[in-house]
Amino acid sequence: MDDLLADFVAETREMLDASSEEIVAWEADPSDKARLDTIFRFVHTVKGNCGFFDFPRLERLSHAAEDALAECRAGRRAPDRALVSAVLAIMDRIGQMNDTIEAGEEYPVGGDDALIAALEPGAASTDAEEARPVAPRDDEDAPRNARTAPVQRSIRLPVDLLDEVMKGVSDMVLARNDLARRLREAGEQPTIDGPFERLSAILADVRSATTRMRMQRLEHLFGSLPRLVRDLAHELGKEVAVEFEGGDVELDREMLEMVRDPLTHIIRNAIDHGIEPPDKRRATGKRDAGLLKFVARQSGNRISLAISDDGRGIDIARLEAKAAAAGVYTRAELERMDERKKRLLIFEPGLSTADAVSSVSGRGVGMDVVRANIEKVGGSIDVFSQPGEGTTFYLQLPLTLSIMPALTVESHGQLYALPRSYIEEIVFARSRDVELARAGERQLMTFRQRRVPCIALAHVLAGSEAQPVPWRDTTLVLIRLATDEIFALAVDRVHDHEDVVVKPIPPAIMDTGIYAGTTLLDDGRPMMLLDVPNIASDCGMLDDLRAGPESLVEEASAEPDKPRVPVMLFTGLDQRRRAVRLDLVQRIDTVEREAIDLEGARAQVVIEDRLFALVGHDSGALPEGRCRLLRLSDGESEIAMIVAEVLDAAEIDQDLHADGGDPRYAGVALLSGRPVPVLDVHRLFAAHGNPVCVEPATAHKVNAL
Structure with missing residues (x-):
């Protein structure tokens, strides 16, 4: 059923329920003009809506009742039992027609003239009672769907009540997440894990249904x-x-x-x-x-x-x-x-x-x-x-203002949420591909041949009382505004992506221009959602970004005609910087040292209860604690490469320089004036591909990033 028509059906049924009681009370006290006005507004509303939806029979019935009630409102007619019975009969007919409209059927013709005639002055109450429609029995010739078709019932609820329900469900989700974290820390508990999974599935369905209640x-x-x-x-x-x-x-x-x-x-x-x-x-x-x-x-x-x-x-x-x-x-x-x-x-x-x-x-x-x-x-x-x-x-x-994808960042020990729609990229300030410089009072960064202004979240929050920022120790979140300008927001640390439930905040806090709302973490702690456009405007970012290439947003000379290839930069165990094609990197993993087995002819590592061939271990000593891995795939097989540190993503020219005869590399690329060897991954797959992927009896626990 069309949503507008469904609203009409629901509104008509709601007003019928309320008006029937009002009519009976009005009959007992004809001087109560407030009740008469309520009844009149009902039939007037139905008449107007029927004209919009092209229901001529409903419009004719409600129009006749409206005229009779208008005579009473004007004092030209005194209400009596016959009039009340006639109005009730018309309301019954409207209710039955409303049900058939909802069921998608036509109401049987006939009977309307008698109902309207019963409204006339002098009509006996018995005439109205006789004209009053009676619900058909199962053995009568009634519309089939009016008796047998399942009718979708609906009620009207205030949006504030839906917001309260959504808030309750959201708090339940946060409590579920907190419980899930505690269960993970406690280890496997078969008697609890099964019921908890069922509870999580049910809660996910309830949250989805509650969200749909707010959709239109x-x-x-x-x-x-x-x-x-x-x-x-x-x-x-x-x-x-x-x-x-x-x-x-x-x-x-x-x-x-x-x-x-x-x-x-x-x-x-x-x-x-x-x-x-x-x-x-x-x-x-x-x-x-x-x-x-x-x-x-x-x-x-x-x-x-x-x-x-x-x-x-x-x-x-x-x-x-x-x-x-x-x-x-x-x-x-x-x-x-x-x-x-x-x-x-x-x-x-x-x-x-x-x-x-x-x-x-x-x-x-x-x-x-x-x-x-x-x-x-x-x-x-x-x-x-x-x-x-x-x-x-x-x-x-x-889709909704209530649930928003966000990036959780940290500044001075406090967590904040950034709307993910604004985030272009995340880079480490200490990366060799990032150049930091000062231009007057403004901090600038150059990354991928583009110079953009920077602001520190600590300065935004503390204003003039902020302490000097150690820029090299920060993480830079590149923000792209709706007007396509880019600036960098420096934070202490980036935590994770997650969907947050946004709640309103008091106007006094909104007036600061820093926050757009608040949300709760899994453990129930509050976290503020940052207002990115306002922060950019208040800190003068928009003025700087529009100042032109000769000042801040200077596009460095590049060679756009050369094709570029995205790569992942990393340092090996020998602390040398290398690169691998980004499309071959499936994910980045972190494992304990005990998950690596170097015995025998082939080095292996356990990742998520699977066994993978390991490369890169022969370039230096393994770390004593946790080890960093790049999981590589050519579409048919996977291998794991151990690295000392994952640096950043970058782009290099497709045409590489000569590799000096080293068979491990496909060539050498130049990044910021420095040579970077690019691994020949196809050689690695030829030598170490088709790994044995079994589930060992005692698998090591792995934390995947």
């Missing part, structure tokens, strides 16, 4: 847009048609409300600035009516929403002139921008291409609010435009 189809949002488009187009003397695709995509109800205002601004912008009047469209060979199209798709835990029009497109030259005149950018800065960055000028505050201020546009307020609101909920927005053909806005939105 996008057609609920789309349903309110045609009226907005029609009124605005009429005001501007234009003709606009609307098309929707993907209305069955579901989104969190709260998210729906958050994106309603941005969509309104985009629609107003498209109709006012994009779609031309009919005469100009005819002159360019277009049809008189413009087209505004909405397309929604779900991809994983995100929603892609495209809003496109077939209008004139964005006038880039005019936008540049406005930006220069307003002092937002200089002419030199505008000339250095690519086409995409010029299109993104429409999101700058105070910029408008309208010639004059009107009730619709011209003040330069709207599109900057769109971007701010989209970023506020962890989404992103982009725009593409073709002159004379139209403009498309691309929105990426999370």
